[in-house]
Amino acid sequence: MSDEILSFENLTVQFGGVRACDAIDGHVKRGSLFALIGPNGAGKTTLVNAISGVYKPLPGAQVRFHPAGQPTEDLLSYRPFQIARLGVARTFQNLGLFMGENVLTNLLLGRYIHEHTRLIEGGLFTRRAVKWELAARQAIERVVDLLDLGAFKREPVGDLPYGVQKRVEFGRVLAMEPELLMLDEPMAGMSVDEKQDMIRYIYTAQDELDMTVFLIEHDMGVVMSIADHVMVLDFGQKIAEGTPTEMQQDERVIAAYLGTEMAEG
Amino acid sequence: MTAVENPASQQDSTTYRPSPVQRFLPFAIAAAVPFILGSTTENVNFWWKALITVVVLAVVARMAWVWTPRGELTHREDMRLWRTPSDRSWAAVTTFGLLVLPFILASDFTPPMDFPWATWFAVVNLVLIFAMGAAAFNxxxxxxxxxxxxxxAFLALGSIVGGIVGVQWSGGNMWVALPAAALAGAVVGAISGLPALRLKHLYLLLATFGFHFVMMLVWREYLQEYFGFVGIRFKGENSPRIASWLHWLPGIDPDDNGEFIITGQFRWYWVLMPITVLSILFMVNVVRTREGRAFAAVRDRDVSASxxxxxxARSKLLAFALSSAVVSMSGVLASFYIGSRGEDSFNVQTVLNYAIIIVVGGFSSIQGAIFGSAFFWFLPEWFKWAREELWIVRDIDFLSDYPSEIDLAIKGFLVVIILMFKPDGLAGLWKDVKGWISRSLARRGP
Structure with a gap:
């Protein structure tokens, strides 16, 4: 039990008559790279939204988060900002950046939960405010170096190319230093080179920064090469779970991805 | 990322650090010279003062420009409010300008073409009060x-607190009324922000407008209960004054009756300017630290922010509390400066005026609020002068027959022009000008 960082059971999210996620169970091992795959509309993002507190699942669901050295928390009793403070960070499929602000501000916002400057201290720019601000910038420095963002620090995020924006968002969740990092299609719309870089960054997060990675990805090739454990969703149902090699040979997975007739033919 | 070979980046890579003395010297000069000029007000001709002013402006701008850290900046240097040569240069110029302005405005001077010099001082003081309120609004x-x-509603709250604490309780003690208004503004502001937790955009606008009318009702009841139809008198025996135990301070020269009453534009300037500058600096600091960044995050994407x-929810209420506290303080200042507040001192038109100020000045820029209120107050003065004095324009009867309507029309027209061609307002225009000046200076080389 103790090596599980996240477990969810009987997780159902319903929009009107549509069950976007239907009674899904899953267990994420600490330090592993857990991949969630499935065709469009399978309910992958909904599942992440339910875990991070944006959507409320139907009663009967359980989501437990177990930070290292701390008691297990029931995430369903918390609001999104509290879940973030417990150590769960996530990125968005269509970027959750603040486009008008520059890269530095966006990254510094990732340090929000680690800084403790109050409004009045900030306004008076007291010694304490300066101390926290310096600490935040030093923490950002490492992320900037890792992700090669130094050249863009003062640029408004909205003016940057898409691949860089994706990196900035990844940098922001790294700056939060979460225990569980949930990445919603971090490689969507990227070139092959950029994908290679992103894979390297994800490895760094997992190995050097000791984060558990929960990855949603479309690109089967990427998932098969880097994931420790794969879960496949289709139409809100969990259709298979296991190691990447098992999944590659699973008929239901092939059917979901390629269509039934193709698989038969 | 490969380093691009270009002269500019090589120039940046030359590391330079000014000594601590060099860092502060331009600002020390900018702060000292106005008082030296001021202490010789009677003897020195206006034109000499103007000449000295221009020379000192050029000198401090240049010093601040040259003595700026260059090259790879440390975090501490990168964090400074005035970081680039251009920032530091303009900061020195502004410091000097703000301090020298009252001495110039107070000097005996007849401008060419009967330009309305005397009324300018009153306008400058109003700009200061409005800039503070508009910056908080923005x-x-x-x-x-x-x-x-x-x-x-919060300007009215400022007047109410000024009336209760500053007039009824302490007989003209504005210094107590100011923090009291800030406190009251923060608490009431947070309450007025509660609808923001559920509503957005137009719906929020309507909810806060409801709050406006509630506050107007409170204001009217308060007036009738304690002051009747004359309204509150904040002048005369209620004027703010410097307590006698502070009369030893430099520059405090008590009047014949042994009191130092804040009256007249010159004295008011020295009260309003520091309060406005400090409160604007406070807000600028909030914006560049943790909670201020959170404000922007909540504005752009609240889901992502959470x-x-x-x-x-907390972040929204904090924004409401901070803004309302500063606006209430500006309400107290306006009450004591203008001298009386009556039944019809607050109306819906004033909200629109502030909206014009922040739209013209530049939305979401605190600096823009200052430009906006200067625009708002100086423009009518210029129009008035043009109607009365300017060659040809003064002969057009139509303009002097409908002065206020034409003022309003021109203002409205300019707002439309600015919105169409410069959506980031005067602050955006100023940024362009600054950029242009910096570039043309850089081309010539330091």
Missing amino acids: LLVGYSGQISLAHV LLGINV
């Missing part, structure tokens, strides 16, 4: 994205 509406029409660990 922090809420522009920067935090919480549309509110309750602005004038997943960064920001308590969106």
Whole structure:
């Protein structure tokens, strides 16, 4: 039990008559790279939204988060900002950046939960405010170096190319230093080179920064090469779970991805 | 990322650090010279003062420009409010300008073409009060994205607190009324922000407008209960004054009756300017630290902000509280400066005026609020002068027959022009000008 960082059971999210996620169970091992795959509309993002507190699942669901050295928390009793403070960070499929602000501000916002400057201290720019601000910038420095963002620090995020924006968002969740990092299609719309870089960054997060990675990805090739454990969703149902090699040979997975007739033919 | 070979980046890589003395010297000069000029007011001709002013402006701008850290900046240097040569240069110029302005305005001087010199001082003081209120309004509406029409309600709250604490309790003690108004403004502001937790955009606008009318009702009841139809008198025996135990301070020269009453434009300037500058600096500091960044995050994407660990509800209420506290303080200042507040001192038109100020000045820019209120107050003065004095224009009867209507029309027309061609307002225009000056200076080389 103790090596599980996240477990969810009987997780159902319903929009009107549509069950976007239907009674899904899953267990994420600490330090592993857990991949969630499935065709469009399978309910992958909904599942992440339910875990991070944006959507409320139907009663009967359980989501437990177990930070290292701390008691297990029931995430369903918390609001999104509290879940973030417990150590769960996530990125968005269509970027959750603040486009008008520059890269530095966006990254510094990732340090929000680690800084403790109050409004009045900030306004008076007291010694304490300066101390926290310096600490935040030093923490950002490492992320900037890792992700090669130094050249863009003062640029408004909205003016940057898409691949860089994706990196900035990844940098922001790294700056939060979460225990569980949930990445919603971090490689969507990227070139092959950029994908290679992103894979390297994800490895760094997992190995050097000791984060558990929960990855949603479309690109089967990427998932098969880097994931420790794969879960496949289709139409809100969990259709298979296991190691990447098992999944590659699973008929239901092939059917979901390629269509039934193709698989038969 | 490969390093691009270009002269500019090589120039940047030359590391330079000014000594601590060099860092502060331009600002020390900018702060000292005005008082040296001021202490010789009677003897020195206006034109000499103007000449000295221009020379000192050029000198401090140049010093601040040259003595700026260059090259790879440390975090501490990168964090400074005035970081680039251009920032530091303009900061020195502004410091000098703000300090020298009252001495120039107070000097005996007949401008060419009967330019209305004497009225300028009053306008400058009004600009200071409005800049403070508009900056706070912009922090809420522009920067935090919480549309509110309750602005004038907090000016009224400032007058109420000024009336209760400053007039009824302490007989003209504005110094106590100011923090009291800030406190009351913060508490009432947070309450007025409660609808923001559920409503956005137009709906929030309507909810806060409701709050405006509630506050107007409170204001009228308060007036009738304690002051009747004459309104509150903040002048005369209620004027703010410097307590006698502070008369030893330099520059405090008590009047014949042994009191130092804040009256007249010159003395008011020295009260209003520091308060405005400090409160604007406070807001600028908030914006560049943790909670201020959270305001912007909540404005842009509240879901994304909450997943960064920001308590969106708390952040919105904080923005309301901060803005309302500063606006209430500016309400106290306006009451004591203008001298009386009556039944019809606050109306819906004033909300629109502040909206014009922040739109013209530049949405979501605190600097823009200063430009906006200067625009708002100086423009009518210029129009008035043009109608009465300017060659040809003064002969057009139509203009002097409908002065206020034409003022309003021109103002409205300019607002439309600015919105169409410069959506980031005067602050954006100023940024362009600054950029142009910096570039043309850089081309010539330091």
